[in-house]
Amino acid sequence: MSRRQLDRAGLDPAVAASVAGLREHTPGDASDGCTVLHVDMDAFYASVSLLERPDLRGKPVIVGGGSSRGVVLSATYEARRSGVHSAMSMSRARRMCPDAVVLPPDPDRYAAVSAAVVALFTSVTPVVEQLGMDEAFLDVSGAVRRSGTPLEIATELRDRVADEQGITCSVGLATTKAVAKLASGRAKPDGALVVPADQVVPFLHPLPTSALWGVGEKTEQALARLGLHTVGQVAHTRLATLRRALGDALGTSLHELAWGRDPRPVVPSAAVAERSTGAQETFAVDVDDPEVVLREVLRMSERVARHLRRDGHVGRTVVLVVRFADFTTVTRSRTLREATDSGRDVYAAAAALWTAMGLQRARIRLVGVRVEGLVDADRVPRQLRLDEPERGWREADRAVDAAVRRFGSGVVAPASLLVPRPGAQGRHPGGAAP
Numbered sequence: 001m002s003r004r005q006l007d008r009a010g011l012d013p014a015v016a017a018s019v020a021g022l023r024e025h026t027p028g029d030a031s032d033g034c035t036v037l038h039v040d041m042d043a044f045y046a047s048v049s050l051l052e053r054p055d056l057r058g059k060p061v062i063v064g065g066g067s068s069r070g071v072v073l074s075a076t077y078e079a080r081r082s083g084v085h086s087a088m089s090m091s092r093a094r095r096m097c098p099d100a101v102v103l104p105p106d107p108d109r110y111a112a113v114s115a116a117v118v119a120l121f122t123s124v125t126p127v128v129e130q131l132g133m134d135e136a137f138l139d140v141s142g143a144v145r146r147s148g149t150p151l152e153i154a155t156e157l158r159d160r161v162a163d164e165q166g167i168t169c170s171v172g173l174a175t176t177k178a179v180a181k182l183a184s185g186r187a188k189p190d191g192a193l194v195v196p197a198d199q200v201v202p203f204l205h206p207l208p209t210s211a212l213w214g215v216g217e218k219t220e221q222a223l224a225r226l227g228l229h230t231v232g233q234v235a236h237t238r239l240a241t242l243r244r245a246l247g248d249a250l251g252t253s254l255h256e257l258a259w260g261r262d263p264r265p266v267v268p269s270a271a272v273a274e275r276s277t278g279a280q281e282t283f284a285v286d287v288d289d290p291e292v293v294l295r296e297v298l299r300m301s302e303r304v305a306r307h308l309r310r311d312g313h314v315g316r317t318v319v320l321v322v323r324f325a326d327f328t329t330v331t332r333s334r335t336l337r338e339a340t341d342s343g344r345d346v347y348a349a350a351a352a353l354w355t356a357m358g359l360q361r362a363r364i365r366l367v368g369v370r371v372e373g374l375v376d377a378d379r380v381p382r383q384l385r386l387d388e389p390e391r392g393w394r395e396a397d398r399a400v401d402a403a404v405r406r407f408g409s410g411v412v413a414p415a416s417l418l419v420p421r422p423g424a425q426g427r428h429p430g431g432a433a434p
Helices: 003-011 013-019 044-052 090-096 107-124 150-165 177-186 197-204 217-225 231-235 239-246 248-258 269-274 290-311 343-357 393-407
Strands: 036-041 061-064 072-075 101-103 128-132 135-139 169-174 192-194 277-287 313-324 329-340 364-372 424-427
Touching (some): 036 150, 036 177, 044 107, 061 090, 072 090, 107 128, 107 135, 107 150, 150 169, 150 192, 169 177, 177 192, 177 197, 231 248, 239 248, 277 290, 290 313, 290 343, 343 364
Antiparallel strands (some): 036 135, 036 169, 061 072, 128 135, 277 364, 277 424, 313 364
16 A cells, blocks of 8 residues: 555555645545546656755746746746746746745656656556656556556555655546546646546536647637637537538537547557657757757748658647757647648648747757658648649659659758758757657
């Protein structure tokens, strides 16, 4: 029995009282069938940093670059209550929470704790889809016979993470990935929330449309123009209306998600890594000019797209990686309506992710672009978009590919790349994402 389980049994009344407030909303066997778990570490980077500074627990703490031009990597919940969040400039974070203590990032420690947590997950089930250092999906359908109900498994995982690593996590349990992820967010901090199949619709429908997987700022605005502000309103809107306003793929996807239907399986991370391709650039000197950064994003987007076409793949998820001068690294992703092998599409998504981060004059050490969720191009029917001529960009891409094969890379490039560029320490083209 773990220390937390002993505490709950009443051996430590003070701790037992605090645990009683945890939001484990559904008791008993209500979790039967909810075999998809989303586990999210609570303020992961800040929590790990506090392992060496237990005297700061319960106080506002910010992890990130110490200079005014640094960027917030993470913050404790005490600092978050003042409005501090990741990717915010350190100068703004200090203004919002002047009493916060700033700690420098410790990447090696983060990696070690993350690896230990994932090892714990895989000791329960081999079906673990890691989304980053601090979150993962688990499919525990094969573990319930030996380990108990999904809620019992989730409770055991939370106890062991706390006992072995000294940090806490929150778990969402559902029948689908989309609902499990929403549930974990509403169980924070240090809680577990089960959403049984018969409670999915009541759980989803009061939520804002931004809660749906794939709804970003622009899609949220498009839905608002239709008078749709909640998931329930999306669910009760005619599918034809959503398709007409958002396109067939996105309209259909959101309608399905609004009713709790999500067919995506939990995919073990090794398989995900094998089905991605990316490139990254480390600048010789730190760069604080957004135009320079975006030119490199364009260059890598074109390179990644060329590798996709070479290998006969298309992908839907575009990932942007930004590493700052203090080695803080932030990753953002966007899922496209349709799978693509077009540099134009990849760059549009990556550039939008950069713009949404609002970094302005932050000093950048490295930037990377990756496309994930690859499938064979010949398995995906191509749909003509309203803004695309019947012949044009795809033919141009293939003409460029032919020229590159014959004359070498760099013979054809977008005009904006035909300018002097800052030197690079190293590039990682093609292949599995780093």
